[in-house]
Amino acid sequence: MVYLYNAYLHKLITCFLSHPLARDKVKESKEKAMSMLNTYRLVAPHDFGNGSLDSQQAMETDPFTFVSLLEFVSEIYQKEPELMSGNDVLWNFVNFAGEDHTNFQTFVAFLKMLSTLACSQEGAAMVYELLQGKAFRSIGWSTLFDCLTIYEEKFKQSFQTAGALLPEFQEGDARALDAYLNVLQKVLENGHPVERKNWFPDIEPLFKLLSYESVPPYLKGALRNAIATFVHISPDLKDAIWRYLEQYDLPVVIGTQVGKGAQPMAAKVYDMQYELNEIEARRERYPSTISFLNLLNALIAEEKDSSDRGRRFIGIFRFIYDHVFGPFPQRAYADPCEKWQLVVACLQHFHMMLSLYDIQDEDIDSVVDQSQFSAVSQTTSLQTQLPVLELLKDFMSGKTAFRNIMGILLLGVNSIINERTSKIHGQLLEKAVQLSLEIVLLVLEKDTLVSDYWRPLYQPLDVILSQDHNQIVALLEYVRYDFLPQIQRCSVKIMSILSYRLVGLVQLLLKSNAANSLVEDYAACLELRSEECQIVENSADDVGVLVMQLLIDNISRPAPNITHLLLKFDLDTPVERTILQPKFHYSCLKVILEILDKLMNPDINALLYEFGFQLLYELCLDPLTCGPTMDLLSNKKYQFFVKHLDSIGVAPLPKRNSNQQLRTSSLHQRAWLLKLLAVELHCGYTGNSNHREACQSILAHLFGWEIIKISSDRMVSDYFALQNSTEQAGTQTISKSKVLELLEIMQFRSPDASMKLPEIISNMKYDLVAEDILGDPKTSGKGGIYYYSERGDRMIDIAAFRDKLWKRFNSVYHQLSNFASDAELNDVRETIQQLLRWGWKYNKNLEEQAAQLHMLTGWSQIVEVSASKKISSLENQSEVLYQVLDACLTASASPDCSLRMAFILSQVALTCMAKLRDERFQCPGGLNSDSVSCLDIIIMKQFSNGACHSILFKLVMAILRNESSEALRRRQYALLLSYFQYCQHTLDPDIPITVLQFLLLDEQDSEDLDLQKIDRDQAELSCANFSILRKEAQSLLDLVGTLVFLLLGRNGFKVVNFDSRSLI
Template identity: 25%
Template sequence: MGSLANCTLSKSFLKKTSVAESLKDSLLKSPLSDKMFGLPVQRVQEELSKNPPPVKVNVQVNNGKRSVNATSSSTSTSASGGPLLLLRKRRITTANLRTNPTTLVKTQNENCRIAFCENQQWSLIVCLFGLLTCSVPPGLKAQILMTLSAIAKTPDIAANLWQTLEVSQIIPTARSGSGKQPSGLQIELEEIETRNEEYPMILAFLSLINSLSDIPVPAGLVTGLRSPGFDPYLNFIRDDVFLKFDTRAYKDPAEKWKVASAALEIFVKLLKCHEIKAEDFTDEMVELQTGGTVAVNKSPGHTLIIHMLNHSGLLKKVLRILDDVAKVLETYSNAPGKKYMERASLCCLQLVEFTLDKAEEFFDACREMGVSIMVSQMDRLLRGINPRTGKSDHLINVAKYITFNQVMPYHAMSAMKILFSVSRAAGIQADLVNLYTADEKTKSELLHGFVECLEVDDPEISKDNIIILNEEKDEEVSLSGVRNSTRQYLLHTIIYSLEQPAPNLAHYLLGFELSKPVNKTNLQDPGILGSQKTCLHSLLTILDKGIGTLGGPQALIETPKLSELFYKLIYMLAANKDTSAAILRYLRTSWDFLYRHLQHVPFNGPFVTNHQSWLLRTVAIELRLTTLNRQRSHTQRLMKLLLDDHIDDPEQGILPGIDETVDTGFDKFSDTSYFQSSFHSHTTKQLQGRQIRRKILSLLDSVEFTQVYPEPLTLEYFDPGMIEQVIQKTESKTEDDTVYCNVKVLHSILLNEFSNVQSNVTVANRPRILEEVQGILKNVVSRNGVRKSLSVKQQSYDAWRQVAEIWLTSCPEDLMPREIRQTVLFELLQELLSKVAEEDALTELTAPVSGTFLTLMANLKQCFVVEQSQGNRENSSKYSSLLEDPGSKTPWVQSSGSRTLFATSLQLVLKGLIDHVMCSGGGQQRVRANLYGALLYYLQIAEKPKSQQKGESLEGIGERLLSGTDSEYDQLTKENVATILSYGNHFMDTVCRDACDGHDVGRMLALSVLDKILSMDKFQQWLNFMTSKGYLQHLVDSLINDDNQLQSLLGPNPHLKVLYIYESKMSLLTRIAESTAGAHALLRAGIMSRLSSCNYFDMRPETSRLQNELGLTQDEFIPSPMARYRLLLFACLKLCLAILTSCGIENQDAGNQGVRQKKIDGHGAYYEMCFYALLCGIILFTIEQIQLKLRTSRSNN
């Protein structure tokens, strides 16, 4: 027999047991008699304990058939069927253990395991542990321990096994006066197995502990007998088994690595499942039955972390194993026990990996609890000296496992995670580069290993349109998932290292110069000038598959996560000041990367939005740099691809399914004639081929401003408020500032809460409560998905915005005709306005669009200004030719300008801006400020140039003499006023409210918008509204409230925002005062009395010399106190002058009212001060002009 557990089976029991039919038949047809088959184990154990006679028994099991040969010097059997198998220190041979029926039952059928242990007559577990304390052969004890290990797979049985294991004292845990018990496994190991050079009992015991550690150690284990906890077993495995495994002799060399791997697997399991808790950093005392108190053992994971974060024997042994195995693997020889050797090295890597993962949280807990635990950073320990080589090469040994990624993918993944964690330590980047480039052989081999990690053909696993990246090392993890996880961690390492000071690990892996400044690097293809293939070359090769074909980039489908990381890496390289020039030059000249990939955007797919975002950000940088470097051909080429709306030759370069011409090679890039075609051809030739949508508009179509939110929680058993608080406590930010809830931690909290509150109600409704817990978790998962989606959409729009704004602000305007530029601007404005006007558009997504409106409107206004200056020159020449040739048949007619051509588009833009202003809430002050700025730019488009207003230009004279119709400026102004008035009082109220109590910047812009609208409103409807609703009175009264701030403005540390708001307000009041009705309204509001009450007029700075004022220039950023006083005073004087001018003679009394008010208040020197300041300003202006003329004459001489 292979185990005494076979004796617990009876035929009557087998007939009732649900096991495999083939197994049941073989057991029922066994040649053993019923009497012998049903022999209780406890009788065997009792006989062995009481009277162990010397019996030699050879038992063989061959293909399920048993043969028993026993010889004895005395009769040891009885008529009643006493113990037939009395075994003591004899050899048991098992020929085919896999056919052992009980082994199959106990390992494959949980029902049988439960039935064995629940039978009170058999007392299986107690009897088996009793046999372990008897004098039986080591092989039999090993089989008993393996049986217990299989039984421990059932959690309910495992708890009972813990208690029995403690009572049996096969590992001495309770000290007695006589010392250690002689039957302990420690004695068996040191005196029997070490002498036999075979270790079956230790291997079986490690298997038992491995099974038992699947569940936590019971809280009440050995309470009162010793210090509760797992420490005695952990100390035995660590100190007596693992640390001494390589100092013992072995008949089978493979068994050495079996022992090491079995012990390490237990350490890995304990450390992986360990959670940092505050209880582990405090001493909890318990009382013993024998008297006194002892501290409770810490959790085993806590103990392991402390040993791993010290120069302990455990860490030294782990690093030694990594060194030994790496040396063996480098020989590529088939060493004995290589399978177990590899398993041991993997466990060592995982121990270091898990320690690094938990170290930061461990250190934080130490600081919070104020404990004095002597530990060191793991990265410092890994940079320690290797006793074997005398060098600091532990991290080199770790990196060597990455080079074995093809045959040992799990090792490579764990080693890459270690490197990823270590690379985040402070100041380690330079050390890593020095280690990996110490000699040319190591540098080349390691780099080749990193490149191999990337060049795998395994696609990322997708299921139900959800990318599954298995980063946990479990049995269910496929090799494809492991390899993809490895290369993703490699890219994460490169991306993080790239932000560190040079030279760093990213520079080494990507092929940048390490011996000289990084910005001097000239990247080459592999083999050119001795260049080695780097990770950059591999990634470019992977991402280039499918470019120029119908399907597009294959990497977006096969490896979407890897592709996203690489696009991000390319952007970071382009944005880094040290690597930007080198990487963009290499991508442009050797791969034509950006242009060829940009041909395929917008990407199609559910998980490729971030890929497109990183690519567009890189394109924006390329546009900016090529413009600064005056590489006009490259800039124009990208602009043409983004903004062109037609195909010159529809028969060439078109792939089905792609809207734009796709460059399938480098011929066009090298052909200079390709750049000769420009946007200017649009105005001179007829459109050929098919009309297409501009790519920049197609990219905008892919940006979404809507989001579907999950339904709110409806709870019956949990308090919704408390659940929300718990969810907030489990939330944390990621590197991209996205807040996520830790679903695993939340699940643990909810289950603990449920288990702590046990009542009749909870027990009766347990299924429904658990169902509600699942509903909470699903809702939280949905929330995480929504937050991720919002972050992706925000990044998507931001990337598009960067490309659009760089084109508008940096690229040369002469690369694109003004008409085309205006058309594109109108199209972009209308598309954006229609998107933000959607009913379900989210504020979080539409808020950034306001800044784009401001930029677009600024450029649109500039287009009209340029057209205006060009039109003035053309009209001037026409008028001159008309005077010179009076008989010319060409009549003088006003040409239709762009304001007339785009009249409809202009009104659509105006309506969209007003709608957006009204939809934006009062709390979005930044959005309001941007929209008011855009609206102000728009209103300035209809503003006549100064030359026309004064009637000094030839165009103005021609209009008055030869044209009887309104100019395009007047027509646009009328249309604008009609559109604004169509919104009624709601829009008036919004603008006036923001002008009175909005944010400082928004308030100033709202005042400017009011100023511009009032200048266009000939029927004074806005003025009447402001007067009737009290907004004008509020503005007048606010002058007194601003008095204190204006006084502080004249001090040594002024806040200039007060000055700017004051100037905007006084400009608006002056605009109102320019009309008769407005001047009367201001007088009725008491404007003069308010001004007379202001005290800042009396705070004119005193100057000892007039030349102190001569240094003032109008372009000073911070004006001098006297200059600030002049700005305040002149604004007031202009307002007073406008009121007096508008009122005329008929309001002479009203004008004198202000003077009388001043005199009543005791400020008799008011007018004297005003005239003095005015005279001073005139004198200063005259002196400045004289100085300017003197400087000019000196320069000419």
């Protein structure tokens, strides 16, 4: 809607400016403005506000038509810059409006319009060319730089004359220069990155007025803001800016040089401390100091050399710490926006010092040595101070920076929300809160490295915070601030750290009456995240994932813990006695169950689903929370297990080439779901009727059996009976075995996650030794190129990898990096980009490979639990076990099966084979039954010879796979032994058949029992087994001979009727 209104205004102003009568009116209004507005006037040396506010207000009280028209055009195209493209009418008006200005009011209004027109890349190029050429007689870039040079010469000449006063700065010139510099800033900010490098070859005139007292502070602010835009253009310009600042700008209060040079500063009339406290503080306006800090922050942020760990910036740090940030609460401010701009600049500097530089061993020792002299109040030498250590000492002793930052945060989340929406400085205050929380978080990450060595002078930050519980509550309540996810993210991370360090955190929150609101705030935060419509690229920045991780990490901590609180466990009674009622209590548990129930936006919420299942699984494993959680999930109202087995378990897997990240998360979701089902099957039958029915339902859905309801409500599962008769009354048809469907989902070739780089290395013109960087043990851990993801996967940090590659290039090819041609540098950039693309692909493939193994592990758990405990109570278990065994051997013999997958599949197959073997030789009536006859034992159930041969053939193929290991072979040989045990004859060959017939005479039915046929079938099975081995794997015959000898003894060869010479 806003764009539509701006488009209408664009059409109106275009029609107006293109009409002849309108052009005459515009010309008339311009001439009137030129004749009526005042010409240049002088101002007193210190009569400078931010932009000469008084004179500006005087002009605005009589808004002339021409000035208003310029402002109107600015507003339209500032909001919709694309409307400028190909707009000849607009640029014709610009050419007309820029001619023949006789006063600074219209001139400044014209330059302001140019600055808004330069808010896009195309507009920036147009404005630059307009001021670079001959379009105007008195307006151009040369006019700007000439004016700066002329004033610098006047000031310099006056300064060199004894007793002479500095000339006054004309207000019109100051206002015009301010507007010029704003145009310059916009042109550089939005210009083409390559073209803008050549636009302003000499920027030295921008620095020459910074040291003179007669220059208005707001003009100094505009100069520094314009200079700051050059910092990011090229490294050479950044170094030049450092040199010019040391040469021309005001010194900081402590006389340590800034920048990289060691040249002494020239003599100055006054320093930054004087300008801050004597000039700006009296006017209650601080544009010069704000711009000074922003410029220095921009320069420091671009510094790549961290060898001195910020020691060269200690003078800047002390000025900011002692003179700007320290007394900021006591200063008076005419504009509250400037107050928070000043605070934000200080906080950005502190944030950089903490994030750019780490703690080292020598820091610990040096602080310990200095603490020994604290009794005599000896201060540390300035040259030995480090900003990061000074900040840590401040926070760990509750000094100035800590108090001021907590003063900002103690305003409270409700107050910040109110001021953000009702005050003009609201967004600046929001930025200050964000930086304050990030600084607190950085200190919490570093203080434990030194706290054990610095005690008792300095304490960990959590100890300092615990001195006032309101401070902890204030930090944690910022999770309620939903206007900016970064603030919520910081609050959740702080909660995670404090929940680990403070044992009594939950009691503290309960005592402060903040617990209930925090429960609702976290639930609202998670719910809002689940409704997002945009994917969060970096999962470490996903506040929903952080909340889930917080809940998972705290499960095993002493009760009552944060997980118990946020999931609404009953904290007034033992946790294990809680009756969870998420439908009646708004909490994270209610939100998580709703997220998993609706499964909306799978592309966006995939990680929430994944960690939601993991959370429930971990809750079911914990001794305190397992009972209440499993009771809730097995409740008939939720039908949690079966529903998600249908909705997620056997759903199609996303394609790798379309959305690999979703594919990986989908595999992890199924893994946690299967592990959760395995826990329920393992423990459920010992619980109440809800658990038993849930387990029976899980088995029915997993193995595809028919649920037959008997009059006594007893449920019997029989999938194969369903195939023969589907007309039985009271039955409900269920799809085929989901266990096999789940295995089919995992049967794909694992993506390549090797560390080999042969193709990339062979094409590299410069030897960047990427393999050495990746294999260097020093590159692991903190500060290295590897990090551990939220799932525990060891990943390559792409940003750190890129920095290491460039650092290696610059160190090995130092001369080339300084003098290389653009073609050579582009060659290096392309090579590094190839390596970074490989690293990104490696991370994705590694995640998918780990997810595949994770799902297979969950699948194996549920199959082994079912095979070991549950299937034995159901009919047709042999057929089910045979199907799973056959599928496992088929999958493990596949060329797409990795070694680790084959190991897991072999373990499942071994379990199934052992279960089949035990079932075959199990006494039909039990060990103590007197009703079992010899006939029952002789004719015990066994698969057909063809089924057995199929199993052996697939097992041999699995053993002969290309990739194997000692552990895998041990399990495969155990499986082979178990198979031969299954095929073992039940009749002792030493007992004559006539004796057996006599023993069975009374037990036979009307049909004769042909013992010779049984013996003949068993011999055929044994011969076929060894024929398969002889044909497919001659090398295994020796092993099989040994197995048969150990299993059957010397007489076993007579039974199998096999030539012993074939075993040699």
